[in-house]
Amino acid sequence: MTAVQEGLFTEGTDPHLIGARCRSCGRQHFPATDTCPYCGADAVDPCELPSVGRLWAWTAVTSPPPGYHGTVPYGFGVVELGDCIRVVTRLTESDPASLHAGQAMRLVLDDVGDGADEPLLSWAFAPETP
Amino acid sequence: MTAVQEGLFTEGTDPHLIGARCRSCGRQHFPATDTCPYCGADAVDPCELPSVGRLWAWTAVTSPPPGYHGTVPYGFGVVELGDCIRVVTRLTESDPASLHAGQAMRLVLDDVGDGADEPLLSWAFAPETP
Amino acid sequence: MIGVGVAGVGIHPFGRFPDHTVTDLGVDAVRAALAEAGAATSPQAAFCGTAYGGVASGHRVLGRLGMTGMPIIDVEAGCASGAAALMLAAASIRSGQYERVLAFGIEKMPKGIIRSSFFEPWQEAAGLTATPAYFALRAQRLMSNSGVTEEDLTAVVVKNRRHGSANPDAMFRSEVTAEAVLHSRMVCAPLRLWMLCSPNEGAAAVVLRRADRDWTGVRLRSSVVLSHLPGPVLSESTPLSGSCDDAIPSPTWRAAQAAYGESDLGPGDLDLVECQDTDAARELLAYEELGLCEPGCSPGLIRDGSTAMGGRVPVNASGGLLSKGEPLGASALGQVVELVRQLRGECGSRQVEGARVGLAHTIGRGANTSVVILTR
Amino acid sequence: MIGVGVAGVGIHPFGRFPDHTVTDLGVDAVRAALAEAGAATSPQAAFCGTAYGGVASGHRVLGRLGMTGMPIIDVEAGCASGAAALMLAAASIRSGQYERVLAFGIEKMPKGIIRSSFFEPWQEAAGLTATPAYFALRAQRLMSNSGVTEEDLTAVVVKNRRHGSANPDAMFRSEVTAEAVLHSRMVCAPLRLWMLCSPNEGAAAVVLRRADRDWTGVRLRSSVVLSHLPGPVLSESTPLSGSCDDAIPSPTWRAAQAAYGESDLGPGDLDLVECQDTDAARELLAYEELGLCEPGCSPGLIRDGSTAMGGRVPVNASGGLLSKGEPLGASALGQVVELVRQLRGECGSRQVEGARVGLAHTIGRGANTSVVILTR
Numbered sequence A, B: 001m002t003a004v005q006e007g008l009f010t011e012g013t014d015p016h017l018i019g020a021r022c023r024s025c026g027r028q029h030f031p032a033t034d035t036c037p038y039c040g041a042d043a044v045d046p047c048e049l050p051s052v053g054r055l056w057a058w059t060a061v062t063s064p065p066p067g068y069h070g071t072v073p074y075g076f077g078v079v080e081l082g083d084c085i086r087v088v089t090r091l092t093e094s095d096p097a098s099l100h101a102g103q104a105m106r107l108v109l110d111d112v113g114d115g116a117d118e119p120l121l122s123w124a125f126a127p128e129t130p
Numbered sequence C, D: 001m002i003g004v005g006v007a008g009v010g011i012h013p014f015g016r017f018p019d020h021t022v023t024d025l026g027v028d029a030v031r032a033a034l035a036e037a038g039a040a041t042s043p044q045a046a047f048c049g050t051a052y053g054g055v056a057s058g059h060r061v062l063g064r065l066g067m068t069g070m071p072i073i074d075v076e077a078g079c080a081s082g083a084a085a086l087m088l089a090a091a092s093i094r095s096g097q098y099e100r101v102l103a104f105g106i107e108k109m110p111k112g113i114i115r116s117s118f119f120e121p122w123q124e125a126a127g128l129t130a131t132p133a134y135f136a137l138r139a140q141r142l143m144s145n146s147g148v149t150e151e152d153l154t155a156v157v158v159k160n161r162r163h164g165s166a167n168p169d170a171m172f173r174s175e176v177t178a179e180a181v182l183h184s185r186m187v188c189a190p191l192r193l194w195m196l197c198s199p200n201e202g203a204a205a206v207v208l209r210r211a212d213r214d215w216t217g218v219r220l221r222s223s224v225v226l227s228h229l230p231g232p233v234l235s236e237s238t239p240l241s242g243s244c245d246d247a248i249p250s251p252t253w254r255a256a257q258a259a260y261g262e263s264d265l266g267p268g269d270l271d272l273v274e275c276q277d278t279d280a281a282r283e284l285l286a287y288e289e290l291g292l293c294e295p296g297c298s299p300g301l302i303r304d305g306s307t308a309m310g311g312r313v314p315v316n317a318s319g320g321l322l323s324k325g326e327p328l329g330a331s332a333l334g335q336v337v338e339l340v341r342q343l344r345g346e347c348g349s350r351q352v353e354g355a356r357v358g359l360a361h362t363i364g365r366g367a368n369t370s371v372v373i374l375t376r
């Protein structure tokens, strides 16, 4: 298993996205960069984002965009994590009608590879099973 | 034999480059376009350029530039045709030391293909044999 | 304050032209604009907007016309590239630097699949670069915030295709029915194929000149280009995260406010608008961001016909991008060409009667938003 | 007349940085320039020069720094891209539109063989696109017109590499001997490998501000970008034909004349020059075009040491492109950063003593020529 990019998420049974929090303005961003995209400060600390959040917007992608070799259709949306960050994400649910606003969603890691080569690990959010 | 591009030269025993002469300012250009690159007029008449000229500048290309599949080294230079146009051209002579300023040069057509596929015809100038 | 007038406009129809280079398209549009402007308005500088034209795009066009020797600057601002060229051209006249300046935009999409250099390769591999999906998320938010329905999205397409059927420079010149739109393929819910515009090819050119009090032609009253503020997750800057603060103003709203301020005009003064309808929801969102209606009220304008031909403020009388297609670098100046012709009363069966004030809006990758206001 | 001052400069070293994106390089250079300028000089607009940076290059850099929300315009003018950004930034201050503007340039060559979008595919197939061959033809003409010898070409390389050995931001920081240059591989006669500069990667940034009479820092006195006149067959516009009229002025000559006129300065006032040494002959030609000597007299300046450190007018004290390499979009602003540091007296062992007036020159595809004059 290789990650689609280093430094995006922790692995294991309870994975987390790795963002960063600005020491100057306190705001969080993802993926972590070494400067704050809100205030430009260069003192930012990596932080794990909450692994559960609320669904804020969603759709499904029906044709593979260039450079993507995983399966289609796939769910795509925005999830709110905590009270101050919204993250763009694939969704494990690809039927928009099965999702609703504010729905609880949990981070999972899954394979976006072409099925032939070694699995390529990326993140998605899945409806939280009650 | 296919030409590297349509409309650049006439074929046959005495080939000529096909330029254009502006009806407005009288200047010639090559390759022929439908506007005059000197004055912008759109009334230009195709014309055959002289097939013999004088060498004005020359060098040799030792590594194939991207997209060129012919042989290297090859001669490269500028030839003056008549009294008002200088044309950039390959030269059949690839040893710069064998050429001299003002030398008489004659247009030839030769192959710039990769030797495997059908010949690809382009123009060059060769030292005029006395 | 030095005024800026439009001395001439030209356009190469938008569409697909496999036998012509991007330079060919540009030569056509520029020649037409120069012909309208007349020999006395020969430009002293040129700005060329293009996203995919490549190195020295502007020079290749002007070289064919014997018009080099002046400053020729290529500018890129995504779909707003042409507007950025116009903004720089206008600024150089307002500042007194030049009296006559050419702005043009050209585009021909590269062959094969376009992989935007905007994204990193890993973002592609992770499935995060499907452009229509971002449009769809924005559409969904608009539906939930403003009560936009699938019928409203469809009505935008039907309206713009009807308008476009009268525009000889558009790529699609046939009307469509609501039923046909609703039966077109679902690309990314709620957006169906016919609700999305197509990238294509074309060119547009505008010759600007210093306009003193006696100038009776069309005037460029404001020409604003702005980028986004950090925060909104569905901004066209496509960040992978954003804040939960919904009060951060959009770049379109900010650019419109700046343009209204510069021109001393407001949304109530507009006789027509050309806006960014890359998808049907994007047009409705523009109604709100440009102040054509209160926030949350865009469905009213499409339902009561306010933005259709004959309505209070026809939007996309040209047919919009949904009819014309979108040649990135040429798109914004194509809108300006339309407005100029409308303000001059040259638009025949798609003429907005008595049009005196027009606004053009684009938003593209960056994000770059442009708002241009023209008056007669 | 509003004056333009340099409030801050920053540079990312030029070289090859496989672990950094072009955005990373830009962030470094921009941060450094902003830090010098100080918080009170936060820019109101930004111009980003790049040839290969791709869509929204400037936004990607400024987005990382939370500096979007203003107009951000990407400009392309080949190797003069950074100078075009500077010219637009300066014009927007001179016109009173803004008081503080950022100009930066970034470049990272795409992986693999670069196929310039400047040429048509058939020109490639016909063997007409070998860039060093055009340089070689121009070099040969200069040799025959001005009596430049192979030793003179070699001397330019030896001089610039010696200068560059003192520049921590250069890619090549070792001196070379004339013998080694003369034994390097013949690329296109008369040009050998070490006589040609290498395309590479880097970034440079300049914060400009309105400078009233009390401004004591470096001033930008002129910033000209011009394209070529039709005719010369060996112009950097690389036409396939040209006229036999040798009297048509080159764009460098015209840009220099315009810059001298704007600044009320002449070649005799210059304390140092950074010029386009994409190949060794190009530097010698610049001596003539910039008026450092009479036409035909360039060999004299290299032979008598006039343009070496300690001479009358040191040229390429930074080491030039022959030492630094050439990151297209960043190249011209890299020259400006060097001049600013020289005029401030910050250059340590490569300091040109008492430098008060400097000129930077680039010429790139288009052709675009830039001439920038700075004073202290």
Ligand SMILES: [Zn+2]
Binding pocket: A022, A023, A024, A025, A026, A027, A036, A037, A038, A039, A040, A041
């Ligand atoms: Zn911060």
Ligand SMILES: [Zn+2]
Binding pocket: B022, B023, B024, B025, B026, B027, B036, B037, B038, B039, B040, B041
């Ligand atoms: Zn002519």
